[in-house]
Amino acid sequence: MKGGCLCGAVRYEVTGPALFGGYCYCADCRKTSSSHSASIAIAEATMTCTGATREFSKTGGSGNPVTRVFCPACGVGIYSKGARAGVVMLKAGTLDDEFLEAFKPMASIYVRRCPSWDQPRAGLPTFPEMPTQPPSS
Ligand SMILES: [Zn+2]
Ligand SMILES: [Zn+2]
Numbered sequence: 001m002k003g004g005c006l007c008g009a010v011r012y013e014v015t016g017p018a019l020f021g022g023y024c025y026c027a028d029c030r031k032t033s034s035s036h037s038a039s040i041a042i043a044e045a046t047m048t049c050t051g052a053t054r055e056f057s058k059t060g061g062s063g064n065p066v067t068r069v070f071c072p073a074c075g076v077g078i079y080s081k082g083a084r085a086g087v088v089m090l091k092a093g094t095l096d097d098e099f100l101e102a103f104k105p106m107a108s109i110y111v112r113r114c115p116s117w118d119q120p121r122a123g124l125p126t127f128p129e130m131p132t133q134p135p136s137s
Contacts, residue, residue, distance in 0.1 A: 001040075001102050003078075003095040005071035009051045010078055012090075016046025019087065021103050023120065026061050026110035032068065032077055035118045038092040040103055044081060047088055053078065061110060062130050083130075107131075 001018075004011040020041040029037035053069045060066035062083050070077045079090045092103035108120035112128040120126050 001090075001095055001099045003090075003099060005051075005074050005076040005078060005094065007071065007074035007076075009073045010049065010053055010071040010076075011051055012047055012049040012078065012094075014042050014047050014090065016043050018042060018102060018104065021092070021105050023105055023108040023124070024110055025108060025114045025118065025120065027113055028058065028060060028066070028068075029110075030113070030115075030118075036108075036114075037089075038103060038105065039080075039089040040092050041084075041087050042090055044086050044088045047079075047090070049078070057082070 001014040018040045023036050023038055025036045052072060054072040055067050055069050057065050057067045060083055064082055066080050066082045068077055068080045076094065077091055078094055079088045081088045083089065095102060105124060107125045107127060109127045109130055111120045111126040114120060
């Protein structure tokens, strides 16, 4: 999979498989995306990222510090890390067009926080908060 930010300064390539894909409705994802995030979990070791990035860290809903990595030129968030050791949550919307279908949503998490205008997609398992075990196939 390949992708990058809006201005093209930050590019990435992922050589490993997607571990999990899902939608997150937590307050932090809402603030950074205006609705919910579509994320692909990948092993950090399988990702190569080029271009200068900046980071913003904040304690996430899991209680662990979550670092959000974004392009300082265009402000687009590329991925976050820290919720699970060695795992990066890649923002699916940053994938290049030809890789968009690599995102396979499997669950919606933090749906307790959903506003009425951004309800979880029908047909997917939902979790009120972060599931203790990552939902996986
Ligand atoms: Zn950029
Ligand atoms: Zn979230």
